[in-house]
Amino acid sequence: xxxxxxxxxxxxxxxxxxxxxxxxxxxxxxxxxxxxxxxxxxxxxxxxxxxxxxxxxxxxxxxxxxxxxxxxxxxxxxxxxxxxxxxxxxxxxxxxxxxxxxxxxxxxxxxxxxxxxxxxxxxxxxxxxxxxxxxxxxxxxxxxxxxxxxxxxxxxxxxxxxxxxxxxxxxxxxxxxxxxxxxxxxxxxxxxxxxxxxxxxxxxxxxxxxxxxxxxxxxxxxxxxxxxxxxxxxxxxxxxxxxxxxxxxxxxxxxxxxxxxxxxxxxxxxxxxxxxxxxxxxxxxxxxxxxxxxxxxxxxxxxxxxxxxxxxxxxxxxxxxxxxxxxxxxxxxxxxxxxxxxxxxxxxxxxxxxxxxxxxxxxxxxxxxxxxxxxxxxxxxxxxxxxxxxxxxxxxxxxxxxxxxxxxxxxxxxxxxxxxxxxxxxxxxxxxxxxxxxxxxxxxxxxxxxxxxxxxxxxxxxxxxxxxxxxxxxxxxxxxxxxxxxxxxxxxxxxxxxxxxxxxxxxxxxxxxxxxxxxxxxxxxxxxxxxxxxxxxxxxxxxxxxxxxxxxxxxxxxxxxxxxxxxxxxxxxxxxxxxxxxxxxxxxxxxxxxxxxxxxxxxxxxxxxxx
Numbered sequence: 001x002x003x004x005x006x007x008x009x010x011x012x013x014x015x016x017x018x019x020x021x022x023x024x025x026x027x028x029x030x031x032x033x034x035x036x037x038x039x040x041x042x043x044x045x046x047x048x049x050x051x052x053x054x055x056x057x058x059x060x061x062x063x064x065x066x067x068x069x070x071x072x073x074x075x076x077x078x079x080x081x082x083x084x085x086x087x088x089x090x091x092x093x094x095x096x097x098x099x100x101x102x103x104x105x106x107x108x109x110x111x112x113x114x115x116x117x118x119x120x121x122x123x124x125x126x127x128x129x130x131x132x133x134x135x136x137x138x139x140x141x142x143x144x145x146x147x148x149x150x151x152x153x154x155x156x157x158x159x160x161x162x163x164x165x166x167x168x169x170x171x172x173x174x175x176x177x178x179x180x181x182x183x184x185x186x187x188x189x190x191x192x193x194x195x196x197x198x199x200x201x202x203x204x205x206x207x208x209x210x211x212x213x214x215x216x217x218x219x220x221x222x223x224x225x226x227x228x229x230x231x232x233x234x235x236x237x238x239x240x241x242x243x244x245x246x247x248x249x250x251x252x253x254x255x256x257x258x259x260x261x262x263x264x265x266x267x268x269x270x271x272x273x274x275x276x277x278x279x280x281x282x283x284x285x286x287x288x289x290x291x292x293x294x295x296x297x298x299x300x301x302x303x304x305x306x307x308x309x310x311x312x313x314x315x316x317x318x319x320x321x322x323x324x325x326x327x328x329x330x331x332x333x334x335x336x337x338x339x340x341x342x343x344x345x346x347x348x349x350x351x352x353x354x355x356x357x358x359x360x361x362x363x364x365x366x367x368x369x370x371x372x373x374x375x376x377x378x379x380x381x382x383x384x385x386x387x388x389x390x391x392x393x394x395x396x397x398x399x400x401x402x403x404x405x406x407x408x409x410x411x412x413x414x415x416x417x418x419x420x421x422x423x424x425x426x427x428x429x430x431x432x433x434x435x436x437x438x439x440x441x442x443x444x445x446x447x448x449x450x451x452x453x454x455x456x457x458x459x460x461x462x463x464x465x466x467x468x469x470x471x472x473x474x475x476x477x478x479x480x481x482x483x484x485x486x487x488x489x490x491x492x493x494x495x496x497x498x499x500x501x502x503x504x505x506x507x508x509x510x511x512x513x514x515x516x517x518x519x520x521x522x523x524x525x526x527x528x529x530x531x532x533x534x535x536x537x538x539x540x541x542x543x544x545x546x547x548x549x550x551x552x553x554x555x556x557x558x559x560x561x562x563x564x565x566x567x568x569x570x571x572x573x574x575x576x577x578x579x580x581x582x583x584x585x586x587x588x589x590x591x592x593x594x595x596x597x598x599x600x601x602x603x604x605x606x607x608x609x610x611x
Contacts, residue, residue: 006238006260007031007038007267009065009134010089010163010194015049017430018215021199021208024053027235028060030200034237038267040065042089045117047105048428054275065270067091068101072141076112076120085116086144087136088124089163093270097130121150128154132269134161137196138176142183152187161192161266164251164259166244170230177250191251192266193241193259198233205231213445214433220445280396282336283419285343293335297342297371298326304370317379318366325367325385332389334396341399342371347414348403356402361388373399 012020013027024041031039039062041053050066057064071085092098104127108117133154140163141147154160162180167173184191199208209220209227218225236244238260245256284290301322309318329335348355349372358374364383368374378385389397403411415424433441436457443453 004035004037004238005264006193006241007036007040007065007263008195008197008235009038009040009067009091009192009263009266010042010069010137010165011040011197011235012043012069013041013049013053015046015430016043016198018211019044019198021204021211023056024049025056025060026200027197028053028056028062028064030235031057031062032060034235036062036237038063038065038264038271039235040067040091040267040270042067042069042091044069045071045105045108047101048430051275063267063271065091065267066098066101066273066275067270068105069136070104070108071116071118072124073112073118073120074144074146076108076118076123079114083114084144085118085139086141086147087139088141089134089136091132091134091266091270092130092273093132094130094273097132098273098275100127100130103127121146121153125150125153125157128158132159132161132266134163134192134194134266135180136163137165138173140176142179148183151183151189155187155189159266159269160189161262162189163192163194164245165194165196166241166248166250167230167232168244168247173230174248174250177248181251181255190262190265191255191259192262193245193256194263195236195241195244196230196233197235198228200235202232202234204234208233210442210445214441218445219447221447282340283423285336285339286418288339293339294330297335297339297367300342301326301367301370308370314379321366321379321385322370325365325389328385328389328391329367332391332394334389337396338367338371338373341373341401343418344411344415345371345373345401348407348411351410353407353411354404358400359402360398360400362397362399364388368399373401 008027008031011027013022013024014020020043027039027041039057041050041064043049045068047066047068050064054064054066067090069087069089072088073083073085090101090104092101104119104124105117107123108119112118112120112123135142135151141150151160162184164177164180165173166177180191183189199205205228212218212226212228213220213222216226232244241260242256245251245259246253251259285293288296305318305322309315312318329338345355358368358376362368363374363376364378364385365374365388366378366385368388369377376383412424439457440453443450443456
């Protein structure tokens with residue numbers, strides 16, 4: 001059977017938090033290597049990573065199938081300790097299914113949440129239009145008293161597949177498969193062969209075990225820890241699936257081929273759906289007529305411009321900068337966005353809620369300054385508007401705002417009263433396992449003495465803000481190798497862009513994926529870094545024919561020989577609390593101190609300050 005007669009329709013990537021191993025991009029690339037036309041994403045209880053997954057599949061030349069392995073209980077509103085949650089897999093067939101899967105997961109997270117996002121058969125049956133269903137793994141809903149009734153009701157409304165997983169040597173799964181074959185013969189529902197993938201490549205089961213231990217705060221030696229008795233949960237080819245099905249001995253050769261090919265049948269049901277980028281619709285700010293927004297903001301800014309800078313000798317510079325910015329903002333359709341932010345900031349100040357002075361690239365906007373969104377004069381400090389908004393950037397700009405924590409409920413209530421509760425939503429954020437924390441976490445799992453793991457972790461002396469790369473002292477590779485050799489485990493780092501992208505630590509030095517450069521510091525020490533690494537640096541730029549100096553994070557590839565960088569080896573660390581104004585000082589290298597509120601770290605040279 002050709003490889004393109006099978007595709008993996010049950011896959012967990014990094015968004016199955018501390019359970020799935022590997023990024024969506026790695027799964028997509030591997031599926032392409034296996035000559036598979038489709039690959040599905042079915043993370044536990046969420047669809048958080050589906051857009052990234054879709055983009056990765058398009059880049060790899062594979063069609064993405066959007067799905068989710070949900071948690072189902074008899075009554076989602078009945079929350080009893082020790083309840084038994086079952087699994088069911090939902091696949092999106094069309095736009096209606098996309099709407100319904102979002103409704104189901106919203107209900108599961110808001111009304112049904114109890115340790116996990118849960119929904120019930122009643123809600124699923126009311127919202128199964130546009131969805132295809134599979135019966136999931138050994139934790140399937142089929143083993144509940146109401147499971148078979150739900151199966152028949154679902155099969156009357158949409159396509160349902162009985163999922164069999166050929167885990168050779170894992171007897172519980174064999175019994176599950178035998179039961180599903182009986183249901184296949186009883187109801188005529190198609191079998192679906194999957195491998196319940198939790199990692200990309202064969203042999204990564206030990207890394208996956210370590211990841212589970214990190215998530216549960218266990219050690220590998222713990223006898224009562226969560227573990228996967230089944231092995232080989234990797235992305236398999238069609239031939240491997242057929243071989244495993246034969247070895248398991250539950251289904252005959254004909255049924256095996258049908259179950260494998262049914263993965264393509266299911267994928268084709270869902271292949272016409274794609275998540276499209278939609279336009280942003282912003283609400284009107286109450287009190288400002290929709291047709292008068294441009295005139296309103298221009299009048300407001302013109303008054304402030306004259307008030308703040310009307311008597312300055314360089315007023316013409318401010319006037320021309322203002323005209324440039326307001327025309328750009330208006331031309332790209334961002335006027336309403338600025339007014340929404342202006343209204344919120346103004347309301348906070350009028351209601352005695354402290355607001356930050358502004359941060360990020362919005363500090364380069366004179367219009368933001370005139371509206372009171374920021375409190376930094378961009379011309380005085382030589383800040384660039386082009387870093388905030390430019391003709392090449394068509395997305396709505398990012399304006400970061402800081403408010404008092406204790407008043408956030410008031411702010412949200414104000415927004416809900418103003419624009420409607422359905423128009424205000426929170427966002428989810430994800431923590432990443434980065435170099436130092438990954439080394440320490442894995443060392444804890446393998447019960448490595450803290451003194452040894454700390455030595456290896458401190459070999460990572462500089463890291464990017466966004467985790468693009470890690471930088472090591474020259475002694476770093478030896479420290480990592482010594483740790484791995486003495487402890488008998490394989491160290492895995494988790495970093496860039498994804499929640500859990502894995503890479504062998506030694507390969508970062510010995511056989512890196514990207515070009516690495518050796519830099520010599522003034523002290524004579526050497527560090528190794530990639531061209532993508534970011535340094536806190538002083539650099540120059542040209543604006544309107546004038547040369548300005550700026551300080552910020554710059555990639556190595558963007559630095560010029562005349563630019564200066566700061567490293568941990570030559571710096572004291574100051575933390576300036578934006579809330580209370582307290583200056584916190586520590587002299588120890590690589591040590592930061594923070595007060596209980598949010599802080600801004602500022603690095604200052606110990607010796608001759610180049611600034």
